[in-house]
Amino acid sequence: MAVRAESETTTRRTGSSALQNGLGYLRRNPPLAFGLGLIVILLLFSVVGRLVVNVEDASPLSAPPFKAPSAEYPFGTDKVGRDLLAVMIVGTPLTLRVGLLAGVLGVAFASVLAFTGAYYGGAIDAVIRLVVDVGLTIPSILILILIAIALRGVNPTEMSLIVAATAWLWPTRTIRSQVLSLKERAYVDVARMSGMRGYEIIVRELMPNLIPFIVANLVNTTASAILATIGMEALGLGPTSHPTLGMTIYWVILHAGVLGGYWWWWLTPVVIIVLIFIALYLTSVGMDELANPRLRRSV
Amino acid sequence: MVSIPASHSSMHFNPRGLQMWATGYLLKRIAFFLLIVWTAATVNFFLPRLSGQDPIRERMIKLVQSGSAWGKGIEDMVELYNEKFGLDKPLWQQYLTYLGDMSRFDLGHSIASYPRTVNQILRDSMLWTISLLTVTTLLSFIFGTLFGAIVAWTRAPLWLRSLAPPIMTMAAIPYYLLGLILLFIFAFELRWFPGHGGYRIGHIPNLSWKFLLEAGEHAILPALSILLSSLGFWAIAMRGMMVTVEGEDYMTLAEAKGIKSGRLFYDYGLRNAILPQITSLALAMGYVFSGALLVEVVFGFPGIGTVLFQAIKGVDYPVIQGIVLAIILTIATTTLILDLTLPILDPRIRRRT
Numbered sequence: 001m002a003v004r005a006e007s008e009t010t011t012r013r014t015g016s017s018a019l020q021n022g023l024g025y026l027r028r029n030p031p032l033a034f035g036l037g038l039i040v041i042l043l044l045f046s047v048v049g050r051l052v053v054n055v056e057d058a059s060p061l062s063a064p065p066f067k068a069p070s071a072e073y074p075f076g077t078d079k080v081g082r083d084l085l086a087v088m089i090v091g092t093p094l095t096l097r098v099g100l101l102a103g104v105l106g107v108a109f110a111s112v113l114a115f116t117g118a119y120y121g122g123a124i125d126a127v128i129r130l131v132v133d134v135g136l137t138i139p140s141i142l143i144l145i146l147i148a149i150a151l152r153g154v155n156p157t158e159m160s161l162i163v164a165a166t167a168w169l170w171p172t173r174t175i176r177s178q179v180l181s182l183k184e185r186a187y188v189d190v191a192r193m194s195g196m197r198g199y200e201i202i203v204r205e206l207m208p209n210l211i212p213f214i215v216a217n218l219v220n221t222t223a224s225a226i227l228a229t230i231g232m233e234a235l236g237l238g239p240t241s242h243p244t245l246g247m248t249i250y251w252v253i254l255h256a257g258v259l260g261g262y263w264w265w266w267l268t269p270v271v272i273i274v275l276i277f278i279a280l281y282l283t284s285v286g287m288d289e290l291a292n293p294r295l296r297r298s299v
Numbered sequence: 300m301v302s303i304p305a306s307h308s309s310m311h312f313n314p315r316g317l318q319m320w321a322t323g324y325l326l327k328r329i330a331f332f333l334l335i336v337w338t339a340a341t342v343n344f345f346l347p348r349l350s351g352q353d354p355i356r357e358r359m360i361k362l363v364q365s366g367s368a369w370g371k372g373i374e375d376m377v378e379l380y381n382e383k384f385g386l387d388k389p390l391w392q393q394y395l396t397y398l399g400d401m402s403r404f405d406l407g408h409s410i411a412s413y414p415r416t417v418n419q420i421l422r423d424s425m426l427w428t429i430s431l432l433t434v435t436t437l438l439s440f441i442f443g444t445l446f447g448a449i450v451a452w453t454r455a456p457l458w459l460r461s462l463a464p465p466i467m468t469m470a471a472i473p474y475y476l477l478g479l480i481l482l483f484i485f486a487f488e489l490r491w492f493p494g495h496g497g498y499r500i501g502h503i504p505n506l507s508w509k510f511l512l513e514a515g516e517h518a519i520l521p522a523l524s525i526l527l528s529s530l531g532f533w534a535i536a537m538r539g540m541m542v543t544v545e546g547e548d549y550m551t552l553a554e555a556k557g558i559k560s561g562r563l564f565y566d567y568g569l570r571n572a573i574l575p576q577i578t579s580l581a582l583a584m585g586y587v588f589s590g591a592l593l594v595e596v597v598f599g600f601p602g603i604g605t606v607l608f609q610a611i612k613g614v615d616y617p618v619i620q621g622i623v624l625a626i627i628l629t630i631a632t633t634t635l636i637l638d639l640t641l642p643i644l645d646p647r648i649r650r651r652t
Contacts, residue, residue: 133331134338137634139585141592142623146346149611149619227473234475234593236611249476253596258482259494266483270476277471 032286038279042092042272049089057083058090058243069264076264078248079255084268087243092272094156095245098229101160103222106167110221111214113172115202118179132173140166141231148237155239159232163225170224171217178213182206216287223280230273245269324642332635339627340401343620344394355616356380359410376408406621411613417621420606425625427497428602431518432591435525436580442526443533444576448569450534451541454560463534470531475593478524482597485520493517497601521598525591536579540572547571574645581637584630 026033057063060080067077075084117125147162148154154162182188183206191205232238233246234253252258252266347355359377400407406417449455450463469477486494497517498504504514544550545568553567595604603622610618 130334134335136582137335137585137630138339138342138627139589139630141589142626143342143346145607145611145619146342146623147349149614149616150347150349230473231475231589231593235596235608249479252479256495258479258597259487261487263483266479270479273476274472277473278468281471 029286029289031282032290035279035281035283035286038275039096039283042096042275042279046089046093049085053083053086053089055086055090057086062086066262075268076262078251078262078265079257080251082243084248084264087248088245088268088272091243091245091248091269092276094242095226095229095273096276098156098160098163098244099222099226101157102163102167102225102229103218105160105164106221106225107171107214107218109164110168110171110175110217111207113168114175115179115206117172118176119183119198119202119206128172128176132169132176135166135169136173140169141228144228144232145235145237148232153240154237156242156244159229159239160225163228163232166228167221167225171214171221174217175210175214178210179206182209212287212291216284216291219280219284219287223277223284226276226280245273249273321642325639328635328638331638332631335631335634336628337398339624339631340398341394343401343623344397347616347620355410358614358616362410376410376413380407401624406624407617409610409615409618411610411615411618417617420618421603421621421625424601424603424606425629427600428591428595428604429629431522431525431595431600431602432587435522435529435591436587439526439529440533440576440580443530444537444573446530447534447537448541448564448572451538451545452564452568453545463538467531467535469528470535472528473593474525474528474590475597477528478521478594478597481520481524492520494520495599497599517598518600521594521600524594524597525587529587529590532583533576533579537572537576540575541568544568544572574641574647577637577641577644581634584633588626588630 026036060082063073063077063081063083065077065079065081067073069076073083073085075088077083078087113128117128143166144162147165151158151162188201188205191201196204229238229244230246230249233244234249236250236254238244238247238250240247248269249266252262252269257265356377359380404418406421409415409417409420412420446462446466450460482494485491493499493516498510498513502510502513504510550563550567553563558567591602592604592607594600595602596608599605603626607619607622609615610622
């Protein structure tokens with residue numbers, strides 16, 4: 001361990017790039033490497049696919065219906081004649097984007113609440129805690145369903161906004177508990193006694209220490225946002241004119257595609273969704289290790 | 300700091316102190332329960348009005364105007380609805396009327412199948428959902444917890460421990476996607492189990508053995524999807540707890556004293572590691588319900604999820620709102636029951652004030 005740390009500092013001293021350091025770290029953290037690698041592969045699939053396949057074919061009537069995978073349509077086509085390869089190429093990054101945007105919004109809002117609540121305490125904190133406790137007892141999909149039917153007909157960006165409406169609850173709880181323990185440290189007292197204001201302490205002393213933890217939270221929140229998005233889409237509340245992964249599942253369920261025997265229609269989106277969840281799960285395990293040094297021994 | 304052990308001991312030996320603590324705890328939990336139910340009703344009232352209009356009224360008027368085949372009963376319903384809520388009244392008054400109705404479980408009529416009330420629809424479908432969820436959640440809790448404990452146990456047989464990675468990966472798959480896969484393998488390819496509905500078409504639900512057997516056959520695949528993908532969730536959590544417990548000093552001591560392996564596992568390890576699992580059971584209820592909704596849709600299982608799916612397709616607001624309220628009420632009740640049993644199971648909570 002000591003030798004490794006030493007070699008790391010010497011490479012840094014010789015002025016090798018941050019990229020090399022990053023790759024070196026990934027070698028020591030296999031879950032993070034596999035997770036991020038999987039996400040990169042999924043994105044590459046989409047980027048390269050856009051160059052090879054006409055993405056217009058992701059809309060209905062661009063191919064004959066119900067074709068099994070063949071040389072012309074490697075992933076087959078669905079009931080209304082979408083080329084499923086084009087659907088996956090467009091849908092994979094779209095689903096990831098919806099989840100990531102909801103995750104970023106959720107974690108940003110959660111951080112503001114968690115830092116102000118936990119640092120200042122008092123009535124605001126009590127209210128935040130109560131709202132989070134109540135909110136986490138109610139399944140968020142129900143709240144999301146009520147919002148989505150009120151706003152009939154959404155596009156993917158609006159979808160992110162809807163999902164973000166409940167995505168902040170869990171990160172608020174976890175970040176808040178971290179801030180509570182961190183603010184008792186001696187260096188925070190020193191900062192306070194040296195005349196720093198509350199928000200200065202939050203921004204300059206507390207936040208930098210919690211950034212790895214917040215990023216780890218972002219991964220988890222993105223994963224649950226994607227789960228919620230696909231769930232809502234499968235229930236028929238998604239963007240009907242956009243070929244996301246969840247909408248594909250919805251069309252399969254609506255037209256009884258499984259019992260119709262069109263295995264290619266549902267198998268590819270299921271495999272891609274499962275890969276996304278496994279990738280995010282591994283990334284989150286790896287991030288935990290990065291954010292919480294006490295775990296480092298065990299991995 | 301000094302007063303804490305003192306209060307501990309008084310709490311432990313003074314039955315009056317314990318009684319006072321119990322009353323306080325009970326009141327707090329009941330207040331939380333009421334708060335959740337009130338939030339559910341409030342959210343149900345305000346969220347559909349986000350767009351600025353009353354969506355239920357809009358929907359009904361549209362149906363009347365289009366003169367569609369939904370039955371002329373709709374006209375009576377619009378009148379009834381207007382009379383009850385009256386858009387001329389201020390919003391807070393409408394809200395109070397709504398809260399009053401909710402507290403009496405008066406959920407109104409379904410728009411799509413008019414003369415039926417939401418209550419009737421809910422009563423039929425809730426029974427299916429709750430039977431499915433009770434059985435699967437209990438089984439997955441028991442087997443998942445046991446499995447997690449065994450996997451963490453260093454003396455467990457290797458073949459059992461090698462099952463860990465696949466089962467834990469399954470936890471990353473949403474219930475209903477696993478459902479699609481099972482549906483294809485066992486209902487389409489192998490044709491071992493029926494793939495749609497909760498009983499055969501044309502049969503009428505009753506309590507005969509023959510019907511229950513038929514319903515059970517239809518429930519196997521939905522149950523299996525929930526069971527398989529939630530096993531890993533309990534196993535992962537339990538493994539973590541068991542590893543922590545195994546590192547405790549009393550385990551080393553018990554082992555040194557020569558206590559048999561089986562007793563060490565059940566009485567020293569499992570018993571201590573299982574308590575946080577019961578707390579998570581309360582927290583996981585929401586997750587279980589949301590996952591199960593879509594499993595039902597995948598299999599056309601006649602529970603609350605399929606009804607919700609149909610209601611969303613038909614923009615049947617009263618039914619959607621009724622389902623939201625019913626699910627939250629069920630979860631709040633389960634949470635309350637678990638909260639109240641936990642101090643009986645775990646003396647550490649009783650002493651923590």
